[in-house]
Amino acid sequence: MPPVCPPRSRSRPALCCRGRHKDLPMRAPDRTRQGIVATLFGRVDEVMLELGAGGELVVARVRAALSLLIPLLPLVAAAGGLGTRIVVVGLGLAVFTNVMAQVWLVLARRQRRHAWLPYATGTYDVSMTTLVLALLATRDPAAALNSVVVWNFYMLSIAITALRNDGRLALYVGGIAIVQYAVLAAVLIGGGDAPRPASLGYGVVSLAGQVERLLLLAMMTVVACAIVYRMQRLVELSGRDGLTGLPNRAWLLQHAPRQLADARHDGRSLTLGLLDLDGFRRINAEAGPRIGDRAIRDIARHLQTLLEEGESLSRIGGQEFVLLLRCPAGSAWERLDRVRRALSTGPVASDRDGRPIPLSFSAGLAAFPPDGGEVSALLGVADRRLQQAKRLGRNRIEARDA
Numbered sequence: 131m132p133p134v135c136p137p138r139s140r141s142r143p144a145l146c147c148r149g150r151h152k153d154l155p156m157r158a159p160d161r162t163r164q165g166i167v168a169t170l171f172g173r174v175d176e177v178m179l180e181l182g183a184g185g186e187l188v189v190a191r192v193r194a195a196l197s198l199l200i201p202l203l204p205l206v207a208a209a210g211g212l213g214t215r216i217v218v219v220g221l222g223l224a225v226f227t228n229v230m231a232q233v234w235l236v237l238a239r240r241q242r243r244h245a246w247l248p249y250a251t252g253t254y255d256v257s258m259t260t261l262v263l264a265l266l267a268t269r270d271p272a273a274a275l276n277s278v279v280v281w282n283f284y285m286l287s288i289a290i291t292a293l294r295n296d297g298r299l300a301l302y303v304g305g306i307a308i309v310q311y312a313v314l315a316a317v318l319i320g321g322g323d324a325p326r327p328a329s330l331g332y333g334v335v336s337l338a339g340q341v342e343r344l345l346l347l348a349m350m351t352v353v354a355c356a357i358v359y360r361m362q363r364l365v366e367l368s369g370r371d372g373l374t375g376l377p378n379r380a381w382l383l384q385h386a387p388r389q390l391a392d393a394r395h396d397g398r399s400l401t402l403g404l405l406d407l408d409g410f411r412r413i414n415a416e417a418g419p420r421i422g423d424r425a426i427r428d429i430a431r432h433l434q435t436l437l438e439e440g441e442s443l444s445r446i447g448g449q450e451f452v453l454l455l456r457c458p459a460g461s462a463w464e465r466l467d468r469v470r471r472a473l474s475t476g477p478v479a480s481d482r483d484g485r486p487i488p489l490s491f492s493a494g495l496a497a498f499p500p501d502g503g504e505v506s507a508l509l510g511v512a513d514r515r516l517q518q519a520k521r522l523g524r525n526r527i528e529a530r531d532a
Contacts, residue, residue, distance in 0.1 A: 190237075259283040263275075273331070275335045386505040399497065400498040402455075402498065402508040404494050407490075430451070494512040
Protein backbone atom coordinates (compact mmCIF):
# COMPACT_ATOMS: atom_id res chain seq x y z
CA MET A 131 0.00 0.00 0.00
CA PRO A 132 1.52 3.36 -0.98
CA PRO A 133 2.06 5.98 1.69
CA VAL A 134 -0.71 8.48 2.22
CA CYS A 135 0.37 12.08 2.01
CA PRO A 136 -0.62 14.52 4.75
CA PRO A 137 -2.88 17.45 3.84
CA ARG A 138 -1.33 20.22 1.83
CA SER A 139 -0.19 23.23 3.90
CA ARG A 140 -1.54 26.66 3.03
CA SER A 141 1.99 27.93 2.29
CA ARG A 142 3.78 24.85 0.97
CA PRO A 143 3.06 22.28 -1.72
CA ALA A 144 2.87 18.65 -0.70
CA LEU A 145 6.27 16.98 -0.70
CA CYS A 146 5.18 13.47 -1.48
CA CYS A 147 2.83 11.38 -3.54
CA ARG A 148 2.66 7.72 -4.44
CA GLY A 149 5.90 6.98 -2.67
CA ARG A 150 8.16 8.36 -5.39
CA HIS A 151 10.05 10.51 -2.87
CA LYS A 152 10.97 7.77 -0.42
CA ASP A 153 14.63 7.40 -1.20
CA LEU A 154 15.36 11.01 -2.05
CA PRO A 155 17.71 12.85 0.33
CA MET A 156 16.62 15.97 2.10
CA ARG A 157 17.28 19.18 0.24
CA ALA A 158 21.00 19.99 0.15
CA PRO A 159 22.45 23.49 0.38
CA ASP A 160 22.60 25.27 -2.98
CA ARG A 161 26.24 25.49 -4.08
CA THR A 162 25.57 27.07 -7.47
CA ARG A 163 26.70 30.59 -8.23
CA GLN A 164 23.20 31.89 -7.51
CA GLY A 165 23.12 29.88 -4.27
CA ILE A 166 26.44 31.30 -3.10
CA VAL A 167 25.27 34.85 -3.83
CA ALA A 168 21.99 34.19 -2.01
CA THR A 169 23.88 32.82 1.00
CA LEU A 170 26.22 35.78 1.14
CA PHE A 171 23.69 38.54 0.67
CA GLY A 172 20.52 37.02 2.09
CA ARG A 173 19.20 37.50 5.60
CA VAL A 174 21.99 36.74 8.05
CA ASP A 175 21.59 33.60 10.16
CA GLU A 176 20.97 34.15 13.89
CA VAL A 177 24.13 32.28 14.84
CA MET A 178 26.12 34.37 12.38
CA LEU A 179 24.62 37.53 13.89
CA GLU A 180 25.80 36.47 17.33
CA LEU A 181 29.28 35.71 15.99
CA GLY A 182 29.29 38.96 14.05
CA ALA A 183 28.37 40.97 17.16
CA GLY A 184 31.32 39.38 18.96
CA GLY A 185 33.55 40.19 15.98
CA GLU A 186 32.42 43.82 16.05
CA LEU A 187 33.44 44.01 19.71
CA VAL A 188 36.88 42.55 18.90
CA VAL A 189 37.35 45.11 16.11
CA ALA A 190 36.28 47.93 18.45
CA ARG A 191 38.80 46.85 21.09
CA VAL A 192 41.62 46.62 18.54
CA ARG A 193 40.65 50.02 17.11
CA ALA A 194 40.70 51.58 20.59
CA ALA A 195 44.12 50.08 21.35
CA LEU A 196 45.66 51.21 18.05
CA SER A 197 44.19 54.69 18.44
CA LEU A 198 46.32 55.18 21.55
CA LEU A 199 49.40 55.01 19.32
CA ILE A 200 48.19 57.61 16.80
CA PRO A 201 49.28 60.68 18.87
CA LEU A 202 52.86 59.44 18.52
CA LEU A 203 52.78 60.08 14.75
CA PRO A 204 52.54 63.91 14.85
CA LEU A 205 55.08 63.99 17.68
CA VAL A 206 57.53 62.02 15.55
CA ALA A 207 56.76 64.37 12.66
CA ALA A 208 57.53 67.37 14.87
CA ALA A 209 60.88 65.84 15.79
CA GLY A 210 61.58 65.45 12.07
CA GLY A 211 61.21 69.17 11.49
CA LEU A 212 57.69 69.40 10.02
CA GLY A 213 55.79 72.66 10.40
CA THR A 214 53.79 73.55 13.46
CA ARG A 215 50.54 73.65 11.46
CA ILE A 216 50.88 70.04 10.32
CA VAL A 217 51.73 68.88 13.86
CA VAL A 218 48.72 70.69 15.34
CA VAL A 219 46.39 69.23 12.71
CA GLY A 220 47.84 65.78 13.37
CA LEU A 221 47.32 66.07 17.12
CA GLY A 222 43.74 67.25 16.61
CA LEU A 223 43.07 64.30 14.33
CA ALA A 224 44.62 61.94 16.89
CA VAL A 225 42.34 63.27 19.64
CA PHE A 226 39.28 62.89 17.40
CA THR A 227 40.29 59.33 16.49
CA ASN A 228 40.65 58.33 20.16
CA VAL A 229 37.29 59.85 21.10
CA MET A 230 35.53 58.05 18.24
CA ALA A 231 37.28 54.78 19.10
CA GLN A 232 35.82 54.94 22.61
CA VAL A 233 32.36 55.75 21.22
CA TRP A 234 32.47 52.73 18.89
CA LEU A 235 33.68 50.55 21.77
CA VAL A 236 30.78 51.56 24.02
CA LEU A 237 28.26 50.89 21.25
CA ALA A 238 29.85 47.53 20.38
CA ARG A 239 29.50 46.32 23.97
CA ARG A 240 25.74 46.48 23.56
CA GLN A 241 25.73 43.53 21.21
CA ARG A 242 22.86 43.15 18.72
CA ARG A 243 21.34 46.46 19.84
CA HIS A 244 22.51 48.48 16.84
CA ALA A 245 22.12 46.76 13.47
CA TRP A 246 23.63 49.80 11.75
CA LEU A 247 26.84 49.78 13.80
CA PRO A 248 29.03 47.58 11.51
CA TYR A 249 28.13 49.76 8.52
CA ALA A 250 28.84 52.94 10.47
CA THR A 251 32.22 51.72 11.72
CA GLY A 252 33.13 50.35 8.30
CA THR A 253 32.35 53.72 6.73
CA TYR A 254 34.35 55.45 9.47
CA ASP A 255 37.44 53.25 9.01
CA VAL A 256 37.51 53.77 5.24
CA SER A 257 36.75 57.49 5.45
CA MET A 258 39.48 58.11 8.03
CA THR A 259 42.00 56.48 5.68
CA THR A 260 40.80 58.72 2.85
CA LEU A 261 41.04 61.78 5.12
CA VAL A 262 44.64 61.00 6.08
CA LEU A 263 45.57 60.54 2.41
CA ALA A 264 43.87 63.84 1.58
CA LEU A 265 45.88 65.59 4.32
CA LEU A 266 49.08 64.07 2.92
CA ALA A 267 48.08 65.38 -0.51
CA THR A 268 48.04 68.97 0.75
CA ARG A 269 51.80 68.66 1.31
CA ASP A 270 52.80 66.05 -1.28
CA PRO A 271 50.23 64.61 -3.76
CA ALA A 272 52.64 61.84 -4.70
CA ALA A 273 52.82 60.75 -1.05
CA ALA A 274 49.02 60.39 -0.96
CA LEU A 275 48.88 58.20 -4.08
CA ASN A 276 52.09 56.19 -3.73
CA SER A 277 52.02 55.74 0.03
CA VAL A 278 52.04 52.07 1.01
CA VAL A 279 51.49 52.23 4.78
CA VAL A 280 48.46 54.53 4.85
CA TRP A 281 46.84 52.98 1.75
CA ASN A 282 47.02 49.53 3.36
CA PHE A 283 44.52 50.69 5.97
CA TYR A 284 41.94 50.34 3.18
CA MET A 285 42.93 46.70 2.89
CA LEU A 286 42.75 46.29 6.67
CA SER A 287 39.29 47.91 6.80
CA ILE A 288 38.00 45.45 4.20
CA ALA A 289 39.71 42.44 5.78
CA ILE A 290 38.22 42.95 9.24
CA THR A 291 34.69 42.94 7.80
CA ALA A 292 35.07 39.15 7.70
CA LEU A 293 34.97 39.19 11.52
CA ARG A 294 31.40 40.52 11.32
CA ASN A 295 30.26 37.47 9.28
CA ASP A 296 28.08 39.48 6.91
CA GLY A 297 28.74 39.31 3.17
CA ARG A 298 26.71 42.44 2.53
CA LEU A 299 28.97 44.40 4.88
CA ALA A 300 32.13 43.14 3.15
CA LEU A 301 30.77 44.21 -0.23
CA TYR A 302 29.68 47.59 1.14
CA VAL A 303 33.00 48.45 2.78
CA GLY A 304 34.98 47.24 -0.23
CA GLY A 305 32.76 49.30 -2.50
CA ILE A 306 33.13 52.57 -0.61
CA ALA A 307 36.90 52.04 -0.33
CA ILE A 308 37.16 51.64 -4.10
CA VAL A 309 34.92 54.66 -4.78
CA GLN A 310 36.65 56.96 -2.29
CA TYR A 311 40.15 56.09 -3.44
CA ALA A 312 39.16 56.33 -7.12
CA VAL A 313 37.74 59.83 -6.55
CA LEU A 314 40.84 60.91 -4.61
CA ALA A 315 43.17 59.60 -7.33
CA ALA A 316 41.11 61.23 -10.09
CA VAL A 317 41.23 64.61 -8.35
CA LEU A 318 44.97 64.50 -7.67
CA ILE A 319 46.02 63.13 -11.06
CA GLY A 320 43.78 65.51 -12.99
CA GLY A 321 43.17 65.40 -16.74
CA GLY A 322 45.15 63.57 -19.38
CA ASP A 323 47.32 66.62 -20.18
CA ALA A 324 48.08 67.45 -16.54
CA PRO A 325 51.54 66.58 -15.22
CA ARG A 326 51.62 63.52 -12.99
CA PRO A 327 52.29 64.18 -9.26
CA ALA A 328 55.89 63.35 -8.37
CA SER A 329 58.30 63.73 -5.46
CA LEU A 330 61.79 62.67 -4.56
CA GLY A 331 60.64 60.31 -1.82
CA TYR A 332 57.61 58.73 -3.55
CA GLY A 333 58.48 58.88 -7.22
CA VAL A 334 56.09 59.59 -10.09
CA VAL A 335 52.44 58.65 -9.80
CA SER A 336 51.32 56.48 -12.72
CA LEU A 337 47.78 55.81 -13.88
CA ALA A 338 48.53 52.08 -14.21
CA GLY A 339 49.70 51.95 -10.60
CA GLN A 340 46.45 53.50 -9.38
CA VAL A 341 44.37 51.04 -11.42
CA GLU A 342 46.37 48.21 -9.86
CA ARG A 343 45.56 49.53 -6.40
CA LEU A 344 41.86 49.63 -7.20
CA LEU A 345 42.05 46.05 -8.48
CA LEU A 346 43.78 44.99 -5.25
CA LEU A 347 40.95 46.55 -3.24
CA ALA A 348 38.43 44.61 -5.34
CA MET A 349 40.41 41.40 -4.82
CA MET A 350 40.49 41.93 -1.06
CA THR A 351 36.72 42.44 -1.11
CA VAL A 352 36.28 39.10 -2.90
CA VAL A 353 38.56 37.41 -0.35
CA ALA A 354 36.57 38.87 2.56
CA CYS A 355 33.32 37.63 0.98
CA ALA A 356 34.84 34.17 0.49
CA ILE A 357 35.83 34.01 4.17
CA VAL A 358 32.29 35.03 5.20
CA TYR A 359 30.76 32.39 2.92
CA ARG A 360 33.07 29.73 4.36
CA MET A 361 32.08 30.70 7.90
CA GLN A 362 28.41 30.58 6.96
CA ARG A 363 28.84 27.08 5.49
CA LEU A 364 30.65 25.82 8.60
CA VAL A 365 27.95 27.22 10.88
CA GLU A 366 25.26 25.72 8.65
CA LEU A 367 26.90 22.29 8.66
CA SER A 368 27.42 22.35 12.43
CA GLY A 369 23.73 23.10 12.91
CA ARG A 370 22.35 20.41 10.57
CA ASP A 371 21.39 16.80 11.13
CA GLY A 372 23.31 14.57 8.73
CA LEU A 373 20.47 12.10 8.08
CA THR A 374 17.55 14.43 7.41
CA GLY A 375 19.20 17.77 6.71
CA LEU A 376 17.01 19.33 9.42
CA PRO A 377 18.37 21.71 12.03
CA ASN A 378 19.79 19.90 15.06
CA ARG A 379 19.73 20.52 18.82
CA ALA A 380 22.55 23.09 18.66
CA TRP A 381 20.63 25.09 16.04
CA LEU A 382 17.44 24.92 18.09
CA LEU A 383 19.12 26.17 21.26
CA GLN A 384 20.63 29.08 19.32
CA HIS A 385 17.51 30.07 17.37
CA ALA A 386 14.60 29.30 19.67
CA PRO A 387 15.35 32.11 22.19
CA ARG A 388 15.24 34.63 19.36
CA GLN A 389 11.92 33.21 18.13
CA LEU A 390 10.50 33.48 21.63
CA ALA A 391 11.73 37.06 21.94
CA ASP A 392 10.12 37.97 18.59
CA ALA A 393 6.85 36.35 19.65
CA ARG A 394 6.91 38.24 22.95
CA HIS A 395 7.64 41.52 21.19
CA ASP A 396 4.87 41.03 18.59
CA GLY A 397 2.37 39.61 21.07
CA ARG A 398 2.01 36.41 19.03
CA SER A 399 1.26 32.88 20.19
CA LEU A 400 3.94 30.21 19.83
CA THR A 401 3.67 26.49 20.46
CA LEU A 402 6.56 24.08 20.96
CA GLY A 403 5.88 20.46 20.06
CA LEU A 404 8.11 17.54 21.13
CA LEU A 405 7.56 14.37 19.07
CA ASP A 406 8.84 10.84 19.49
CA LEU A 407 8.27 7.93 17.11
CA ASP A 408 6.43 5.02 18.70
CA GLY A 409 8.24 1.67 18.79
CA PHE A 410 11.20 2.82 16.73
CA ARG A 411 13.48 0.19 18.25
CA ARG A 412 11.15 -2.48 16.89
CA ILE A 413 11.45 -1.00 13.39
CA ASN A 414 15.24 -1.12 13.57
CA ALA A 415 15.14 -4.67 14.92
CA GLU A 416 12.62 -6.05 12.39
CA ALA A 417 13.48 -4.04 9.30
CA GLY A 418 17.11 -3.04 9.87
CA PRO A 419 18.85 0.32 10.34
CA ARG A 420 18.57 1.23 6.66
CA ILE A 421 14.78 1.03 6.73
CA GLY A 422 14.80 2.80 10.07
CA ASP A 423 16.76 5.69 8.56
CA ARG A 424 14.32 5.83 5.65
CA ALA A 425 11.41 5.98 8.11
CA ILE A 426 13.09 8.90 9.92
CA ARG A 427 13.48 10.79 6.64
CA ASP A 428 9.88 10.11 5.64
CA ILE A 429 8.56 11.30 9.00
CA ALA A 430 10.64 14.44 8.63
CA ARG A 431 9.15 15.11 5.19
CA HIS A 432 5.62 14.63 6.48
CA LEU A 433 6.23 17.03 9.37
CA GLN A 434 7.75 19.63 7.05
CA THR A 435 4.48 19.85 5.10
CA LEU A 436 2.72 21.52 8.01
CA LEU A 437 5.30 24.28 8.43
CA GLU A 438 4.38 27.82 7.51
CA GLU A 439 6.59 30.89 7.18
CA GLY A 440 8.66 31.56 10.29
CA GLU A 441 8.15 28.06 11.74
CA SER A 442 10.81 25.40 12.23
CA LEU A 443 11.34 21.67 12.61
CA SER A 444 14.44 20.25 14.32
CA ARG A 445 15.68 16.74 14.94
CA ILE A 446 17.20 16.66 18.42
CA GLY A 447 17.70 12.94 18.95
CA GLY A 448 17.44 9.54 17.33
CA GLN A 449 13.67 9.66 16.80
CA GLU A 450 12.82 12.93 18.51
CA PHE A 451 11.73 16.10 16.72
CA VAL A 452 10.88 19.61 17.93
CA LEU A 453 8.38 21.86 16.17
CA LEU A 454 8.07 25.61 16.75
CA LEU A 455 4.68 26.71 15.38
CA ARG A 456 3.42 30.29 15.28
CA CYS A 457 -0.09 29.55 16.52
CA PRO A 458 -1.95 28.74 19.75
CA ALA A 459 -1.74 25.24 21.20
CA GLY A 460 -5.22 24.33 19.96
CA SER A 461 -4.39 25.15 16.34
CA ALA A 462 -1.03 23.39 16.66
CA TRP A 463 -2.82 20.28 17.97
CA GLU A 464 -5.18 20.25 14.97
CA ARG A 465 -2.39 20.70 12.42
CA LEU A 466 -0.18 18.05 13.98
CA ASP A 467 -3.06 15.61 14.42
CA ARG A 468 -3.73 15.72 10.68
CA VAL A 469 -0.20 14.49 10.08
CA ARG A 470 -0.59 11.83 12.79
CA ARG A 471 -3.80 10.50 11.22
CA ALA A 472 -2.25 10.53 7.74
CA LEU A 473 0.64 8.40 8.99
CA SER A 474 -1.66 5.94 10.74
CA THR A 475 -3.61 5.25 7.52
CA GLY A 476 -0.59 4.54 5.38
CA PRO A 477 2.55 2.66 6.47
CA VAL A 478 5.80 4.08 5.12
CA ALA A 479 8.13 1.27 6.22
CA SER A 480 8.40 -2.47 5.52
CA ASP A 481 10.27 -5.23 7.30
CA ARG A 482 12.84 -7.54 5.68
CA ASP A 483 10.07 -9.76 4.30
CA GLY A 484 8.19 -6.86 2.76
CA ARG A 485 5.46 -6.74 5.38
CA PRO A 486 4.27 -3.17 6.14
CA ILE A 487 5.22 -1.65 9.47
CA PRO A 488 2.80 1.04 10.65
CA LEU A 489 4.40 4.23 11.86
CA SER A 490 3.01 6.51 14.53
CA PHE A 491 4.25 9.16 16.90
CA SER A 492 3.36 10.60 20.25
CA ALA A 493 3.73 14.30 21.00
CA GLY A 494 3.52 16.81 23.80
CA LEU A 495 2.74 20.49 23.24
CA ALA A 496 3.75 23.50 25.33
CA ALA A 497 2.32 26.97 24.72
CA PHE A 498 4.34 30.17 24.97
CA PRO A 499 4.02 32.05 27.25
CA PRO A 500 1.42 30.21 29.45
CA ASP A 501 3.59 27.09 29.87
CA GLY A 502 6.93 28.89 30.15
CA GLY A 503 8.94 31.85 28.98
CA GLU A 504 12.20 30.05 28.22
CA VAL A 505 13.15 27.25 25.85
CA SER A 506 14.20 24.92 28.67
CA ALA A 507 10.88 25.40 30.48
CA LEU A 508 8.86 24.75 27.32
CA LEU A 509 10.88 21.63 26.51
CA GLY A 510 10.31 20.38 30.06
CA VAL A 511 6.54 20.84 29.82
CA ALA A 512 6.39 19.32 26.34
CA ASP A 513 8.45 16.31 27.50
CA ARG A 514 6.14 15.75 30.48
CA ARG A 515 3.12 15.73 28.18
CA LEU A 516 4.93 13.48 25.70
CA GLN A 517 5.50 10.92 28.43
CA GLN A 518 1.85 11.30 29.37
CA ALA A 519 0.87 10.48 25.77
CA LYS A 520 3.09 7.37 25.91
CA ARG A 521 1.45 6.20 29.14
CA LEU A 522 -2.04 6.71 27.72
CA GLY A 523 -1.44 4.36 24.81
CA ARG A 524 0.83 6.22 22.35
CA ASN A 525 -0.14 7.50 18.90
CA ARG A 526 -1.65 10.62 20.44
CA ILE A 527 -0.93 14.29 21.11
CA GLU A 528 -1.26 15.88 24.53
CA ALA A 529 -1.61 19.64 24.88
CA ARG A 530 -2.42 19.81 28.62
CA ASP A 531 -1.58 17.92 31.78
CA ALA A 532 -3.93 15.13 32.81
